[in-house]
Amino acid sequence: MFVADRGTDRIVRLQDLDNNGDANGSGEAMVFLDNSNLSGVTLGDPYGLALELPAPPPSGPFFTRGDANTDGGFNIADAIFILGVLFSGNPAGTCEDANDANDDGSLNIADAIFALGALFGGGGNLPAPFPGCGLDPTVDALGCAGFAACP
Numbered sequence: 261m262f263v264a265d266r267g268t269d270r271i272v273r274l275q276d277l278d279n280n281g282d283a284n285g286s287g288e289a290m291v292f293l294d295n296s297n298l299s300g301v302t303l304g305d306p307y308g309l310a311l312e313l314p315a316p317p318p319s320g321p322f323f324t325r326g327d328a329n330t331d332g333g334f335n336i337a338d339a340i341f342i343l344g345v346l347f348s349g350n351p352a353g354t355c356e357d358a359n360d361a362n363d364d365g366s367l368n369i370a371d372a373i374f375a376l377g378a379l380f381g382g383g384g385n386l387p388a389p390f391p392g393c394g395l396d397p398t399v400d401a402l403g404c405a406g407f408a409a410c411p
């Protein structure tokens with residue numbers, strides 16, 4: 261069975277490899293064709309068959325954006341923590357999403373700059389969840405394994 265996901269131009273192959281009646285097992289759902297291996301192919305949908313697959317709902321532990329060192333506060337130490345992860349090889353902590361200060365889905369110098377701007381440059385608040393605890397409202401590849409400062 262093939263499912264074309266319009267949202268990401270992706271064709272997924274679903275197979276019931278272990279014959280248990282579903283395609284939820286390991287290796288049964290395989291990305292057959294997507295943007296990474298298209299190489300010039302344009303996916304069409306002439307028959308309107310593609311399914312609109314909803315984005316996965318946010319999940320994981322609650323966290324506070326910007327609180328990179330997960331001590332329950334947002335201050336200069338968090339910007340220093342982010343810089344330490346980026347440039348000194350320090351461990352990233354338990355919650356990548358907290359380090360993603362600008363919530364663009366990647367961890368880089370822009371997050372440290374964004375955090376410093378919010379702290380000292382009148383940049384205002386960080387994207388949610390901030391300053392309270394919550395889930396990442398914009399699903400991305402960054403995860404949050406644990407965040408001690410949130411219940």
Ligand SMILES: [Ca+2]
Nearest residue numbers: 327331333338
């Ligand atoms: Ca902190």
Ligand SMILES: [Ca+2]
Nearest residue numbers: 360364366371
């Ligand atoms: Ca970022």
Ligand SMILES: [Ca+2]
Nearest residue numbers: 396398399400
């Ligand atoms: Ca996000």
Ligand SMILES: [Ca+2]
Nearest residue numbers: 357396400402
């Ligand atoms: Ca995330």
